Amino acid sequence: MPAPSRLRLGVNIDHVATVRNARGGYLPDPLRAARLAEAAGADGITAHLREDRRHIVDADIDGLMRELKVPLNFEMAATAEMVGIALRHRPHAACIVPEKREERTTEGGLDAAGQHNHLKPMVARLRDAGIRVSLFIEADPRQLEAAVVLGAPVVELHTGRYCELDGEPKRAELARLQKAAALCARLGLECHAGHGLSYGDVGPVAAIPEVRELNIGHFLIGEAIFVGLEPAIREMRRIMDAARAPETAA
Ligand code: PXP
Numbered sequence: 001m002p003a004p005s006r007l008r009l010g011v012n013i014d015h016v017a018t019v020r021n022a023r024g025g026y027l028p029d030p031l032r033a034a035r036l037a038e039a040a041g042a043d044g045i046t047a048h049l050r051e052d053r054r055h056i057v058d059a060d061i062d063g064l065m066r067e068l069k070v071p072l073n074f075e076m077a078a079t080a081e082m083v084g085i086a087l088r089h090r091p092h093a094a095c096i097v098p099e100k101r102e103e104r105t106t107e108g109g110l111d112a113a114g115q116h117n118h119l120k121p122m123v124a125r126l127r128d129a130g131i132r133v134s135l136f137i138e139a140d141p142r143q144l145e146a147a148v149v150l151g152a153p154v155v156e157l158h159t160g161r162y163c164e165l166d167g168e169p170k171r172a173e174l175a176r177l178q179k180a181a182a183l184c185a186r187l188g189l190e191c192h193a194g195h196g197l198s199y200g201d202v203g204p205v206a207a208i209p210e211v212r213e214l215n216i217g218h219f220l221i222g223e224a225i226f227v228g229l230e231p232a233i234r235e236m237r238r239i240m241d242a243a244r245a246p247e248t249a250a
Helices: 014-024 030-039 060-067 078-087 116-128 141-150 160-164 165-188 199-207 218-227 229-244
Strands: 008-012 044-048 072-076 094-097 131-135 154-160 188-192 211-216
Touching: 008 030, 008 218, 014 030, 014 044, 014 116, 014 218, 030 060, 030 160, 030 165, 030 229, 044 060, 044 160, 060 078, 072 078, 078 116, 078 229, 094 116, 094 154, 116 131, 131 199, 141 154, 141 165, 154 165, 154 211, 160 165, 160 199, 165 188, 165 199, 199 211, 199 229, 218 229
Parallel strands: 008 044, 008 211, 044 072, 072 094, 094 131, 131 154, 154 188, 188 211
Antiparallel strands: none
């Protein structure tokens, strides 16, 4: 088993925009949240420009690209419009996610295996522009192998199901994530994970040695209502670090 490397935390600020959009206008400002997240030690900011612009809007991406010091992970559907926007901004990373208009959040992983012909040229164009491409997929060996064939250097494993389950089914889903992360290492894929993670669920995922980055949003923004964004992020970071290296954590 490899020695665990430092685990990066990407903070997803979409739901600051959700609250803003509920009223219209400018407040609360997702860019301010991104700056606070940077100050709290986030290694990156994640933002999902959905086709229906229900949270992050185009001007937010302009502002994030202009002002962020940490890398932006641009989450996007596999559409010509989104590829065009990504190529115009050239964020550090682009994470391709499945998108359905009627869903509340990204419900499942991308079918990388079934959409080979559609995805292959998009992955190539993003990569050629120097953007680190990741595919948001289920912890399924078929999907991991498809990511390799598509030329994506990174996959993000969908942790939503793990977070929703309890007891034995949760342990089984964690084992599936662990196996997938180990397979990533064998296939030469960088392994990320995210979706639905909270203080209670993050530890076992953070402890998977092959996982290099977690992207976390909804829980942190919700927790920020009660304790503030910086303390929420610092606590998440502390739990991640403790899970990663229990013997050295404070
Ligand atoms: N990673 C990906 C690819 C996502 O689509 C999302 C949700 O937008 C997240 C991480 C963060 O999920 P959550 O907001 O549930 O923490």
